[in-house]
Amino acid sequence: MSQIRFYLTLFIVKSVIRFMKLLGFNATDTPGRIALILCPDIIGRIKLPNTVLAVTGTNGKTSTNNILSQVLRNSGYSVIDNAFGGNINSGIASCLIQHCDLKGVCDYDFACLEIDERSAGKIFPYLTPDYLICTNLQRDSMMRNANVEFIFSILDKYLPASTRLILNGDELNCCQLGKGRNKSRTFFRVDLQKDEVCRDNIIKDVTVCLECGSDIRWDFVRNHAIGQGHCVNCDFGSPECKYIMRRREDNKLFIETEGIVKQYPLVGFRIVDYYNQTAVVSLLKEVGLTDEVISAGLENTIIPKSRFEEFNINGKKIISILSKGMNAIAVSSSFDVIEKDKTKKSVLLFLDDARDAVKSSELISWIYDVDYEFLNDENIRQIIIGGKRSIDHKVRMLMADIEAEKISTSINVLNMVEHLDVKEIETIYLLFDVYNVPEYKRVSEKVKQLCQREVA
Amino acid sequence: MIIEILYPSSCNLFGDRGNVLYLKRNLPEAAFIETGLNDEPYFVKNEVDLIYLGPMSEAMQMKVRDRLTPFKERIKHLIDSDVFFLLTGNAVEVFGKEVVDKDGSVFKGLGLLDINCQRDMFKRKNNLFKGKFEDIAVVGFQSQFTVTESREKGLFKKIYGLGLNLLSNYEGVRKNNLFATYLIGPILVLNPYFTKKLLSLLKVDKETLYLEDEVIKAYRMRVEDFDRVARKQRLS
Known part of the structure; x- marks a missing residue:
């Protein structure tokens, strides 16, 4: 049977x-x-x-x-x-x-x-x-x-x-x-x-x-x-x-x-x-x-593109890292990579758990386990935080003594790029959560377009 | 002011370090003493104003209980003398009577608080909590394996969420100036009005909290979001 x-x-x-x-x-x-x-x-x-x-x-x-x-x-x-x-x-x-x-x-x-x-x-x-x-x-x-x-x-x-x-x-x-x-x-x-x-x-x-x-x-x-x-x-x-x-x-x-x-x-x-x-x-x-x-x-083995992706648009690098929101170690590791890069950088963060935002209200405790101090780096010119929890991330960043003038927030993830100024920037980092891939793709596209326009 | 943080590297599971960070920023004049698991606590031979202990793993609860047992009488004396304690997450269980696990094992606490807990490692309880401390709305997250029966005074009057257990009207325990809550994470950052109240009880004259505008903005958004979820869950 x-x-x-x-x-x-x-x-x-x-x-x-x-x-x-x-x-x-x-x-x-x-x-x-x-x-x-x-x-x-x-x-x-x-x-x-x-x-x-x-x-x-x-x-x-x-x-x-x-x-x-x-x-x-x-x-x-x-x-x-x-x-x-x-x-x-x-x-x-x-x-x-x-x-x-x-x-x-x-x-x-x-x-x-x-x-x-x-x-x-x-x-x-x-x-x-x-x-x-x-x-x-x-x-x-x-x-x-x-x-x-x-x-x-x-x-x-x-x-x-x-x-x-x-x-x-x-x-x-x-x-x-x-x-x-x-x-x-x-x-x-x-x-x-x-x-x-x-x-x-x-x-x-x-x-x-x-x-x-x-x-x-x-x-x-x-x-x-x-x-x-x-x-x-x-x-x-x-x-x-x-x-x-x-x-x-x-x-x-x-x-x-x-x-x-x-x-x-x-x-x-x-x-x-x-x-x-x-x-x-x-x-x-x-x-x-x-x-x-x-x-x-x-x-011929490569790291899957969904995890780590790099584009070069007329001399400006765009680097995307999947950073697993709610996982402090994964996010800190991404910040570590950013800090070690000595170029002039902008960082776009959107780590809210999109699924959790629908069903519940996202737990933010983990951001106090993240080494935001790594982003307190003179080469970082701008940090743009997207999503409902952007104010929480901003508070945490201020507690890491990151200058307030560098930080922008945007509840709507798709509007983040409006805060981005790529003029003096050599590298743009996009950090996104595993449940934010559709938004990431749209933001990434907007950043690419901005870089292309800037050069033109 | 002297604030002792007990075992900060081992008892910091859920970003609870944010509480210490926020206290440090709000109390720049205070001395913060961080005691390691294998060090003798500062409070044993010295006067302190506030003792903080955060959440820990179940195995760590045993180690912490063993480390504190020789100083049980001193801790009792401090509680009776109105010294402030802030215990978050499952730290309260170390001060309680016992935790009975579903597998039959029993964890004996220090017995300084009249609480008993039941633990089921296969049922993790995650939920949003809203309650009141006097007239102040307090919000936070609970994520735990236990439910608690308490004969002590409750800390927060429950509006929604698990609290000590589903039937209880309270979350947390208060004994004199010992504040124990199951809420996890940076509850002081999440609840600026409660933090102000706590500081005033500590006789700290502080009109404006560190980053007050941003913290209150985040607090208001969170309360709104919690209420939205609570309404939705009630409707469903």
Whole structure:
């Protein structure tokens, strides 16, 4: 009976997907939701690709999974992934159903699945990844994720013991995953780079030893407790790492594996990109791919444009960064990138959660976890804040001692560009939230037009 | 004036640091002492005017309780002597009697406040709160795993939101000059009129708050927005 239900569900949901595509919709969550209602254990019934790779973590999982699937495809493997955006159980179900045949077989070499850490309990009972990367476990939207310990407890509870873990050795929370249970736990880290400026962020998710509560002695903290540290009292601390990103030279990344350093084509120039790429290289080497295959795969790999986009209009740079509102660490990281750019800059911020604005009134607490102090930079000539919460952001900026004359607010996001003066400006940054993409596109277009007019 | 911030790096989950930042800007003459988790609190051997403790993870609650237990009598004395305390988020649970988790585990607090809590880690309660402190409208966010039964005086008279629990008419607890609220984040920035009142109770003569115009503008917009959501939810 349950088999009949399974095949019937596959047939119905595949038809739904086809119909949605005919109408021009992306088959993201909805087909999966229908499938889970009709056949709740459908994820466990589909025959998965030969090797299942998963990526989870608070920040960087989308980019990492994207790099991973691109490298494998570039290397000639058949790959399925959930890059269209569904990383909870319904998104995973949609992805698998879309790529399996009517017998429920996903005949591919690899599945590269981005998995929402909060959804571990709804996915891992049905799907056991062969390998799983955890990029980090950090503070996120408090309404959804409460606190890091809470997310850790969910993920750790449901992680299958047989999954081989690839963990960020520079992040002490995620290093504890599978401890004493998962047989294979491999760590990677990124060395402190020459001339790298470490930031003292407002929030650090590891402030004392997670075992005994004593102080941590840090060798270095890159940002937000990402770094190398050890308890002053017990043996708790950063683990021995098998894969170490040593340095970057031009467009090459040098990663050491058990004493041997190899170079790989560089995917992105930010420290977070080094982490994502090192995670991917570590995993693929664990899977058994050679350095040559990995390097060839990385050659044409790019960071998804929806995350980081750069345009050059007659000498003026427009840089867009998806900054995940309500996620203080992601936004602070974007501010860090802006601060390190020494050109004359304008910054347009629109980080309100559009969905939340409709259903509720957006929580603004997180903006006091964000390092607005990074924007107190003489090279920033203008900061334009858009959205309903723009006054709250302005108050926070003033508390960071940013000059009031530099700050403009616009409740209507689309009117932000009216405040923008690009005359003396070399770079314009657009920071937007994951739920503001349509507005971002319109604002971005207006900024481009303004730059074109200015030059003309 | 001496203000002690207890464990600021560990008990600052939801941007609560904004409260300290705002107090610092409003009280430039005050001395702010930030006490680390492994340091002896300043209040143990010295007089203080205000002690602040923000929200923390459930594991951190145990550590904080253990750190404060040796000084329980001193804390009791300070509360009885009308020293000001401001506890935000789940910090109040450390001062309460116990938190009983749905999984059967029990967290014993310091027992300085007559409150009992029930915790369900699978049910996070997120909601907007509006209440009154005397005649001042107070708004804020609650995001928590617990509900609380209190035999203490309530802090804010509930207009809408969860409060201590759905049936309670109050949010938060007040005992002498101890103010404890489950509201999270920078509540002092969010509620300028309440902040003014608190400062006046602290005998601070301050006519205008830091960034008063902007903060009041944001406050008015927020109250309006909260009321809109409350009306919508009531209608639905």
